[in-house]
Amino acid sequence: MSETTYRDALRQALDDAMGADSTIVVLGEEVGRYGGAYGVTKGLIERHGADRVIDAPISEAAIVGAAVGAAMTGLRPVAELMYVDFLGLAMDQLANQAAKIRYMFGGQVGVPMVLRTQGGTGRSAGAQHSQSLEAWSVHTPGLRVAMPATVSDAYHLLRHALTLPDPVVFIEHKALYTRKGGLDPAAPDAPWGRAVVRRPGRNVTLVAYSRMVHSALEAAAALAEAGIEAEVIDLRTLNPLDMETVAASVTRTGRAVVVSEACLTGGVAAEIAARIQEDCFDWLEEPVIRVAGEDVPIPVSPGLEAASIPGAPLIADAVRMMLP
Numbered sequence: 001m002s003e004t005t006y007r008d009a010l011r012q013a014l015d016d017a018m019g020a021d022s023t024i025v026v027l028g029e030e031v032g033r034y035g036g037a038y039g040v041t042k043g044l045i046e047r048h049g050a051d052r053v054i055d056a057p058i059s060e061a062a063i064v065g066a067a068v069g070a071a072m073t074g075l076r077p078v079a080e081l082m083y084v085d086f087l088g089l090a091m092d093q094l095a096n097q098a099a100k101i102r103y104m105f106g107g108q109v110g111v112p113m114v115l116r117t118q119g120g121t122g123r124s125a126g127a128q129h130s131q132s133l134e135a136w137s138v139h140t141p142g143l144r145v146a147m148p149a150t151v152s153d154a155y156h157l158l159r160h161a162l163t164l165p166d167p168v169v170f171i172e173h174k175a176l177y178t179r180k181g182g183l184d185p186a187a188p189d190a191p192w193g194r195a196v197v198r199r200p201g202r203n204v205t206l207v208a209y210s211r212m213v214h215s216a217l218e219a220a221a222a223l224a225e226a227g228i229e230a231e232v233i234d235l236r237t238l239n240p241l242d243m244e245t246v247a248a249s250v251t252r253t254g255r256a257v258v259v260s261e262a263c264l265t266g267g268v269a270a271e272i273a274a275r276i277q278e279d280c281f282d283w284l285e286e287p288v289i290r291v292a293g294e295d296v297p298i299p300v301s302p303g304l305e306a307a308s309i310p311g312a313p314l315i316a317d318a319v320r321m322m323l324p
Contacts, residue, residue, distance in 0.1 A: 028080030099142030122175030
């Protein structure tokens with residue numbers, strides 16, 4: 001196992017996959033010569049050529065539309081959108097075409113593509129470049145959704161996404177690109193679609209994904225100093241959603257806190273909390289709590305930006321409120 005960064009693990013996943021499968025192509029704004037807005041595709045054009053690493057015009061609709069057409073006709077494209085905030089510009093191509101074509105054509109034609117994009121806060125990029133919009137994709141049947149929190153998952157989830165017959169929305173958190181961690185290309189943390197228990201515990205279950213996994217782990221470490229054992233579950237993928245692992249934990253701990261950086265109302269955290277309530281009602285000692293972002297446009301001020309999303313102290317306070 002070697003240590004690398006989240007960014008470099010993503011690049012290695014693309015490089016390894018392109019080396020193994022000649023049908024994989026990458027397209028997006030500045031993915032070629034510049035190497036991508038966050039440097040993930042740097043060097044790929046030199047290794048695989050300009051016919052497979054394609055700089056596209058500044059048009060999200062064109063990028064995703066071209067990827068859908070390419071996927072339908074034999075290629076396996078990786079389309080990059082600079083920010084998840086721009087997803088709305090390509091929503092017809094993604095939600096009305098990519099997500100539905102295999103069903104509409106009776107399985108005769110599929111759309112095996114990956115849409116890589118970047119979400120979340122942490123860079124004071126303002127309200128139009130800092131949102132967490134994964135619920136848009138989760139709400140669309142036909143789309144798979146992956147949100148890696150660790151270096152290992154950045155590599156393995158992307159590699160597996162590039163083998164699936166369905167379109168995958170692969171959301172990377174922009175504040176994780178420089179995070180370091182161990183990577184063994186031969187040993188994923190878990191199979192695709194399965195959650196991972198990042199920290200065992202017996203008093204409460206913390207369910208999180210993407211960057212919030214690390215905030216939940218920080219909260220669990222702080223709670224442990226007071227003798228409170230919090231179990232931290234990293235969902236890894238939101239479609240498929242591994243409620244079996246979540247339910248198994250909650251039926252043991254009797255308490256659940258769902259953590260998400262997205263705004264509170266109508267988000268993924270609400271869906272998970274509802275499922276926990278349905279599946280684990282007889283074992284719950286307290287109502288499920290959601291700890292999520294404020295229902296506000298993300299401020300550009302670093303202090304206000306940080307205050308608009310959950311952190312470890314807020315998660316720990318929610319747990320303390322649940323316990324007798």
